[in-house]
Amino acid sequence: MEVDDDRSPRASSINANDIDFDTVNQSRTERQTLRENSTELLVEEIRERSRQTQWQLNYQEAAIYLEEGENNDKFDTHPRDQSALPAYEVAHNRWFHLLDLIAAILVLLVAICERPAIEYFSLPVGIHASLEMLGLLILSLELGIRFKWVGWRAFFKHKRTVIKSCTILFMLIESIVVLVRQTSHFRVTRALRPLFLIHTYYCRGVRRITRQILQSLPPILDMIILLLFFMLIFSIFGYYLFSRNKDDMYFSTLEKSFVNLFILLTTANFPDVMMPSYNQSKFYSIFFIVYLSLELYFLMNLLLAVVYDTFSNLEKTKFQKLLIHKRIGCQHAFKLLVSDQNQHQLHMKHFMGMMKKYHPSKSRRDCYLVFKCLNTSNTGWLSLEEFYGIYDVAGVSWKLKNEDRIWSSSFKHPFNVIFKAFNTLVRFKWFDYVIYLVIGANFLWILIETIRLSAKSVNLANYDFTASWASIVFVCIYSVEVIIKILGKGPMEYFTLGWDVFDFLVTVLSVIGVLGERFENSFYYVIVLRPFRLLRLFKVKKRYRDVLGTLFVLFSKLTSLAIVTILVYYFFAIIGMEMFLNVDLKNCCKNTSVEDFYAYDNNSIFHGYYYLNNFENILASGVTLFELTVVNNWFIIMEGYAVRVSQWTRVYFMLFYIVMMVVMNIIVAFVLESFLFRIQYRRQMKLDDMDDDSVYRVEVSLSEEEVDMCEKPFSILSGHLIQLQAQADQPEPYVYKGERSRTKDDFSIKMYGDEVKTWLLEMEKERTSIIESMKGLRTRQRPNSLNLEQNGVSEQLEVNC
């Protein structure tokens, strides 16, 4: 039985402004007199219209709540009234996000063409300052819209936004100064530009990792203090022990002693730092062995352990918070979608209305399938518990199960047979083995060819690099394989599988390489890309699949990490450029131990070339900073600037080392965590291969009537058929299959299954207890403040979680 359930929507926080719904309800006495005037119909129409408007608003707000839950946006930035809605929609538009991202990147890239610019990219001051200004203005536009939508309170409560506003203001003033003076001044504030990129929508992952790094700083700092404490004690020790030796310049003062032990922590000056005292007595080596064992092999490993523990704990907490945040989003949305008459069940009609706002591109059939999939109780109404599942199912892409044949079966006669043959061939086990054999042969061939070339000491400049017949044969085989696979599997399936895409790219590159060899001789080095193709061989063994699988699965997160690293580099590069711009390192450091590295006289055979490690433009700075990251011989670069500029420049280099140490530890912890999660998940679920489990699958079957109902464009969908079928218990003819790839959250839910249950139980308990305690209060308050109250409840819940 279907009940008309759109009488009275529950009050949304976004009130319909055009027609005051409350007053319409309240003025009942007035209306009684109106009725006698027989204008009753008009009033009814007005009421009906206002009701519909209110429902539409509710749908939209529910969709917004669901989005906020998904994106982990705070609910206190939720648009408070209808006038804020357009700003909200603009701010959450894809194109606007893109514009924001482009502006942020533009501001970052200005560093390439402003002084010190990269060769060929240098632009006049007027142009690059204007470009920067343009970028900054677009970014402030974003801020303005945000201000409009969240209101000034939430705006100033949100720390990140405030910092961004201040930075933009400051930078705008600076770029005006630059424009007016027509020359760049000492602008270290440019180092803050990465903030804008972090703030953009598409850099959510970057933001998350930045937050995790900041949150794991306190324990890391503790450990670094311990490290520095030991370093200080050892440097006092070392000073007393070695300063009597006049040959030993490493410990002649306490300051030198400390600096050299700091460098020793990175091992970069070992064993040199030991040699003078080792020459005096062999037993002095004990000092260094103890120092390194304690600091490098014990404390640094503990630092890693601390970082790993903090990091994996944060991951779990974050997962828990997100899960509960999503649930609260669902609760908010659910509250807006049920009517006052039936507060515990959600009608199909309202669900469809909401889905139209939430996933506008979904067809009616898909939405119906989502509803039916959620409605496990088969009542035709969704309960809150069932509605919680929406995040799992909403993103699924549906298709008919008997469509589950190869892509080519709908082709015309001769082709479908041929393509089917290809398909069979591709799925044939020996097909793969033959390909592996070919790859192996190819590798051996390349290796032997190179060894022969190297043994003959042919100068490669004169060597004819035209592709040999063998390389052409191999590339042909690969191309044929790729074509067969694409035709057999169909492009859709082929280009969604990581390994196949990899194969495709490598093959295309090989073809380009061979063609390049044919047409231009200098294009020779592309041929060396071919051996990478051999990575496919590693698919054979499970451990390698794990390793490379980790690489594929976590590519997006690794990218975020890489972006974070690059932004840190950017920060330090700007500071480095401002400080060391016109320092020439050639032949610096005369009469020090690093003299040779900076030698520049064309006489010596062995150039150190270290004067190349400078800060002359943003890219060169990047490479220099990478060298500092790798740590080996980093002190030589530091020495150069310490001698040329000031002893205090060491602070810059040491600070960079400590920051990179933290970032590197986070990277290690991250790789560790991801890999261990993957392996432990596989072990716990007793899976042979992660790939088997990487797709989330659901199945829903529809009856004839349901399909009819979905296909009629204007019919009102309802849930009564679901209930009827459940009673009839007949098999339904149309089986739909829904699939989407699993995210890490899906895995986490399975992995921490028991814990998840406890968290949710606790959350429910807390929620009901708060609602219970509210009930007492509520009776004394006016009834339509209910919604606000319950907002309060869930905010409190958020704080507690």
Add this chain to the structure above:
Amino acid sequence: MEVDDDRSPRASSINANDIDFDTVNQSRTERQTLRENSTELLVEEIRERSRQTQWQLNYQEAAIYLEEGENNDKFDTHPRDQSALPAYEVAHNRWFHLLDLIAAILVLLVAICERPAIEYFSLPVGIHASLEMLGLLILSLELGIRFKWVGWRAFFKHKRTVIKSCTILFMLIESIVVLVRQTSHFRVTRALRPLFLIHTYYCRGVRRITRQILQSLPPILDMIILLLFFMLIFSIFGYYLFSRNKDDMYFSTLEKSFVNLFILLTTANFPDVMMPSYNQSKFYSIFFIVYLSLELYFLMNLLLAVVYDTFSNLEKTKFQKLLIHKRIGCQHAFKLLVSDQNQHQLHMKHFMGMMKKYHPSKSRRDCYLVFKCLNTSNTGWLSLEEFYGIYDVAGVSWKLKNEDRIWSSSFKHPFNVIFKAFNTLVRFKWFDYVIYLVIGANFLWILIETIRLSAKSVNLANYDFTASWASIVFVCIYSVEVIIKILGKGPMEYFTLGWDVFDFLVTVLSVIGVLGERFENSFYYVIVLRPFRLLRLFKVKKRYRDVLGTLFVLFSKLTSLAIVTILVYYFFAIIGMEMFLNVDLKNCCKNTSVEDFYAYDNNSIFHGYYYLNNFENILASGVTLFELTVVNNWFIIMEGYAVRVSQWTRVYFMLFYIVMMVVMNIIVAFVLESFLFRIQYRRQMKLDDMDDDSVYRVEVSLSEEEVDMCEKPFSILSGHLIQLQAQADQPEPYVYKGERSRTKDDFSIKMYGDEVKTWLLEMEKERTSIIESMKGLRTRQRPNSLNLEQNGVSEQLEVNC
């Protein structure tokens, strides 16, 4: 009710040889005629005596089973008959273990005094060869005894023993050759000497870690292959890319390209290896950045992840195996202690008999307490389930609970009050704070003094190092603190607490330091030990307690790891010495890039001193190998030998790098595992501090009668009082407290609580099912083969676990 339960012991696998128990039983018909001859009494006496002998044997065997369970010895090396018992006892004697250890160390230490000997330690060939022979003979004695006790079958089945025998045999022959020729020949086999140390009883931990390293090798090897594969591809790539540049000597041939990329993996030649090509085009840096990111930052971290995963998994599996092994040991022992009449319950008398063999030093009262503690059902008889707890309780040390007052309360009048005052003072919170304040002041004082000294550039050789008044004051304060603490807490409590022992040692060192300063001026550098005292400051914060606590708790395991590392060093040092003995590195490598490091001409101000990194004796080799372990600039040492000896010596150095990489990864994994276990345990048990939970405590109360019974030396103990008391349900006056420190196994049992239960359930299930299936067989076999059969059962269980 007490039943006389020593009628018929169950057949032991060690049969009483003096009197055949079976024949006595069997010859019943003969005895019937004897009885008529009224010699019945004599027969009874003989039977009684044989029964007692059998029981004594059973006690001993049960104790042996329990020991085997505890030490994780295999049950198939269990002594098979009585004649093997003396050999078994000799082999498990503490003094014999010690002799074995000394012999193994002796053989190792011979390396100090045989050619190439350390200065002052050099001995004539005759003497050191004889010493070695002596050591080897003692070691073969151990083997001989082992052979006697386990029999030749088990002897040759045990791989480690066989390898040891072969090595000893070979070495004996070699040392005879040395004695005869009176000169050492090329003896690389000396590198195998560490095997003997690993084999000794006291190096169980070392053995365990070695086994874990060997077991985690396969996955590590997989990863190393992947690393090398990428390295090969990149070296082909690098060769094609850079060999055209004539300045670039790093990539001129494929071989050089590979070697340099191998070194680059250790970062030791970065950025030098990049500079020539970087000078040509800045974009060549991409090659190196990609290579390092992939190999160093991704794959090496994955390698760590793989090692960590394997290692922590092995730890868990090992724990599981040990747990089940212990249980099986208990089952064997239990079977021998119950009588045929009552196979499911163990009488107090037999328990006491077994305890006398198992823990001979325990008093009767302690054994009784252990029994009562185990007997949770209060029946006065132990069931198998209760008997399983013996490993937990057997090692506990007992004392009366009301003895739990300060140590000095039994002193004479004036003293007990004074000491009590000390005790109160020590337990006073502010006492500690004051001490911390003093320590902080001391540190600041040392720091300022050193900075002043360093700033004045005083040559320390001329500086008067007599202790200043301040240092004397500080040392006095510390000494007074230590004395107050010892007197207040009592030496017993003081010297069992890690932190107090640390304080004590540091204070004693400080006192020695100050005295040294007073009496001899050259003893000055002891004063630098004082700041270590400051470590105590870190007790204040929880994280530091975790860090330093990890250091204390895992000291024994870290020692094992250090020993493993030293043994690996020994192995490579011997090989290195044999290969590079008379190679002089001074001024080697002319016209290569490492020329300066080996320069030796007294003209240059900057000595590289790298010629000191040689293999001239075992200690120098150790330092050289440590430098190779630290990895920085290791290739310079490799280059030196590659130029002087042969290009192929690179294999030695690269192999050492790979081995140390594995060992280092194991160390990291180990530190990680221990620390994370500690932190996670604390988190799971919701503890504030691990120390609160580090002691295993039990309480047992005895009645007046029980204490009486225990104190009478010849009374036979029985369990009927336990049962009586359980029925009476009266409070018992004497409460005994048992304590022992928790081992990692105890923590693991709590940590993996649920899993442990499943393992044990599975084990029980398997056991009963095997016994069930055996029952059918048993009926067809003769009854006294029961014991052997059940041995079979448990061996099968072992295999399954």
